[in-house]
Amino acid sequence: MGVSLKDIAERAGVSLATVSNVVNGYRPVGERTRQRVQQAVDELGYSPNLSARHLRRGRTGLIALAIPELNNPYFAELAEIAITEAAGLGYTLVMENTAADRGAELALLGGSRRNTIDGLILSPVRIGRQEVLSRTADTPLVLIGEGVYDVPHDHIAIDNVAASHAAIQHLVAIGRHRIAFIGATPGGDRQSAHLRVRGYREALAAAGLPYRSRLVARTDAFGRLDGKRAMRDLLALGDPPDAVFGYNDLVAIGALRALAEAGHRVPEDVAVVGIDDIEEGRFSTPTLTTIAPDKGEIARLAVRRLIARIEGAEVAGPLTVQTPFRLIRRESTGTPGG
């Protein structure tokens, strides 16, 4: 099949080991022989057989990014950056779809892909601290996004409570008093939903506004349709909200749709804020005010940390890194001038 080290060695009249050393610089090689080998490599068009290399090295060169939904634009944007970063560091990133399924998350955590991948970046939604702590697999693991804290693994995330707080603060600042939250999972195990509700409650309290449980809408999932349904229910209340904060941009966009169908004006009647800053929200009508996490920072940091662990490098600094976020004001909460 392909050209192997042996072919190069014969061509250049040197030993196998020398070719290997030229190719990956493990030990120095004399200038003259180096050139001869290099020439043979170029002429025959050699590229190493990765399966063999990995077998020998005990690594596969693959890392997995496991996310709950590939379709969610937030994760798609994150994935794109992560793929590029990994490629730049000599690794191939494969996407793993957990479909927000607890069993799938547990399987990955337990090492179902142990022999396929060198490391795992996981965005957990249905598992918590306990499950992570009791894992036995020794594949390096980096957690992103959700609230699994105090575990001996790298964890990259925004401060969910603070982000939520900032969103509500903004709605308060533009004069809203009946602020709803869409995307709670009261009995559920979605960690970040709890955290975002907590931020919501804290911000209300800080503003001296009452917490009304009827304004906290639970959803089964976190897509556009879920947001739309929840908004419809909220509008059916005797005293509907004058502002809504969605668990994420998709939910918020679903809410926008429900408001449009019901003939309400945004932001005049109801203001809307989301989280994620997906591109869709920059082109919706109205455009969507949102909390923008630094996706580039999250993705790159996660990949770099993981690879550092794989390669046994010392990683400075704390395990948990909170990446910055900022509020981006758009039409759905009224432009600053108006």
Add this chain to the structure above:
Amino acid sequence: MGVSLKDIAERAGVSLATVSNVVNGYRPVGERTRQRVQQAVDELGYSPNLSARHLRRGRTGLIALAIPELNNPYFAELAEIAITEAAGLGYTLVMENTAADRGAELALLGGSRRNTIDGLILSPVRIGRQEVLSRTADTPLVLIGEGVYDVPHDHIAIDNVAASHAAIQHLVAIGRHRIAFIGATPGGDRQSAHLRVRGYREALAAAGLPYRSRLVARTDAFGRLDGKRAMRDLLALGDPPDAVFGYNDLVAIGALRALAEAGHRVPEDVAVVGIDDIEEGRFSTPTLTTIAPDKGEIARLAVRRLIARIEGAEVAGPLTVQTPFRLIRRESTGTPGG
């Protein structure tokens, strides 16, 4: 590190080869020994080292899906299905981002990943028949989506001309006369753009409408922003269009945004149609009429064909498969009742 065949063999008191045969059924094994081996496998928790297997078999178990933009929801939806299908057939799918770059497409075609993957599904946008024909790599290749015809490879796509034709026909049917097209690349090499423009022209001709080159807007890329800019330019014409057909849903959504900003009503002043049926268009305001390709069929077919080729199976039927599409009427062209 992990448990190897050898460990199992020792534990069960049989030879290496027998364990291998139990594990992957290459040759029959007696019932008694099979059970003993199976027990050892279960007890020690063995799973095969894929690098070694791949080295020996000459395959990696990886296939790549190379697309021009991971961020485009159309491709994200496609990718999700493809990943699942591939996993079901025992392969891992890795995403490769060509970023619509000609060099990247050529490199992949030329086999830059030869040693990493067993096969490639490519959505070409900057290369054509010639480039595919002159490729020397022997890795199985399946083309999807764009117009590279008459090449000795599997090719899964919708009939771009017919799809475009159907969209225009619909706009004609609801009484529009000045129909614009957004997303042409006159000098460019985007094949499907040419085909969709052709369908546009044919449908105009069939309806007895004149072709006006000023109503064909060229764009550099095919995202929301490109659609928005092009629409703005079209609105600046002395006699603006009363309908717009976008190269894809993203472009159409950008057009919707430009129309909203300029204060035009959709569909009363301008009707809008896209292609792809991405979920975003079911929640935009107004919702977007679109040509819906069968994404599940495209993705699954592409993966199945590729794997069949990799495994040397005979594949019945023609190389080129045109998958069905249908028009989905939504608010942006007026509901059927109104």
Add this chain to the structure above:
DNA sequence: GCGCGGCTCTATAACGTTATACAGGCGATG
């Protein structure tokens, strides 16, 4: 002149798997 260290390079043993060639046993067939 001898020994020693440094510099290049070579030979070779793994890594864990699968496919091939082969060996032994046992029943059926002539």
Add this chain to the structure above:
DNA sequence: CATCGCCTGTATAACGTTATAGAGCCGCGC
């Protein structure tokens, strides 16, 4: 009873790479 073929199982040679041990050579210092 010899022969053939089938059924189980074994031994072993690859697959292509990298790391380790060591061989040869040269110059330097004693």
